[in-house]
Amino acid sequence: MANHNAHTEHGDHGGHEGGHGSMKSYVIGFLLSIVLTIIPLVAVMNDMFSKQVTTVIILIMAILQFAVQLLFFMHIRDEKKPRYNLISLIFGLVIMLTIVAGSIWIMTYNAVAT
Amino acid sequence: MAEAIKQKGHLAHAGHGSHDSGDHGHGHDHHDQEEMKTFGFWLFLITDVILFGVxxxxxxxxxxxxxxxxxxSELIEMPGIIASTFILLTSSFTSGIALLEMNKGNKKGLITWLIITALLGASFIYLEVNEFIHLVHEGANIGTxxxxxxxxxxxxxxxxxxSLGLVWMTVLIVQIRRRGITPVTKRKVNIVSLYWHFLDVVWIFVFTIVYLMGVM
Structure with a gap:
């Protein structure tokens, strides 16, 4: 009985490791990341839009690029529950964004900045 | 093979229930420990996110x-930056292929793709050092x-x-060559490729915020 349980466990384990990405998902991720790099590059080098619109576009592209790396290369979706990796990542991002947004906000209204 | 030996062990120890469960517990512990180490590394990456955020x-x-x-905007030369961006993007991809080769159990493929990744990383550093030399030459150093x-x-x-990733990858390649693909080297390759993808993500933001917005 115990032996049988151990076996199924091993089987599951093998399946889990096999699921860690395939050539297809890596190629899709790579192509997406290339496209997401070329779009902002073209937008900036050719001065296609106003400065504000360009800023928004390239920031969105960078965030999408981040998502592509996370989903296709770092396999954040394949994580078993409980999702400690995802939760710690969100925690880190919240702190990081607080620092960045807070610094910009404070220093924009600081006479020293300009 | 190991499984077969375990099975024999089971037969020999039939009736010793406590020993059986202890044995399995140990195997599971070891697996858990590798997973815990990967998670520990993930936490390090999170602190690195905050470091770069600052x-x-x-x-x-x-x-x-x-x-x-x-x-x-006066000194930055975009062609070199664009080249290094695509080099780093490609190296992120090749480190992923190394991982796939490892999961297939192909030691040679794993080493080859790790070497390709390291070479791409080295050319990235070469371009960056050249850029810094150029900037200092033009009168922009860290104290300007x-x-x-x-x-x-x-x-x-x-x-x-x-650069640290390059040293680490080189040491790891030597280790894989000596020890082959074991649970420990497997975990190390997993970690180093996580690190590499992370550095690519950071570079994307450096590229966007420092370079693209800088020359806009």
């Missing part, structure tokens, strides 16, 4: 404080103005991370 915040806040010195201090600290910290 450097980005500094850079953005100080972006206009050039103290009458040269501006970033607050802008250049923030610039060199942010870009340089990323470059240091990549």
């Amino acid at each position: 450097l980005f915040a500094t850079y953005v806040v100080l972006r206009n404080n050039t103290a009458g010195g040269p501006l970033g 103005s607050a802008y250049w201090s923030a610039f060199f600290t942010l870009v340089g910290t990323h470059g240091l991370h990549v």
Whole structure:
């Protein structure tokens, strides 16, 4: 009985490791990341839009690029529950964004900045 | 093979229930420990996210404080930056292929793709060092103005991370060559490729915020 349980466990384990990405998902991720790099590059080098619109576009592209790396290369979706990796990542991002947004906000209204 | 030996062990110890469960517990512990180490590394990456966040915040806040010195948009040469961006993107992809080869149990493929990744990383560093030399030559060093201090600290910290990754990858390649693909080297390759993808993500933001917005 115990032996049988151990076996199924091993089987599951093998399946889990096999699921860690395939050539297809890596190629899709790579192509997406290339496209997401070329779009902002073209937008900036050719001065296609106003400065504000360009800023928004390239920031969105960078965030999408981040998502592509996370989903296709770092396999954040394949994580078993409980999702400690995802939760710690969100925690880190919240702190990081607080620092960045807070610094910009404070220093924009600081006479020293300009 | 190991499974077969375990089975024999089971037969021999039939009736010793406590021993059986102890044995399995041990195997599971070992697996858990490798997973815990990977998670520990993930937590390190999260702290690195915060480290780079602080450097980005500094850079953005100080972006206009050039103290009458040269501006970033005057000195930055985009062709080299674009080349290094695509080099790093490709190396992120090749480190993923290395991982696939490892999961297939192909030691030779794993080593080959790790070497390709390391070479791409090395050419990235080569381009970055050249860029820094160019900037210093043009009169923008780390002490020129607050802008250049923030610039060199942010870009340089990323470059240091990549250099460290190169050393680490080289050592790992030697280790895999000696020990082959074991649960321990497997975990190490997993970790180093996580690190590499992470550095690519950081570079994307350096590229966007420092370079693209700098020359806009």
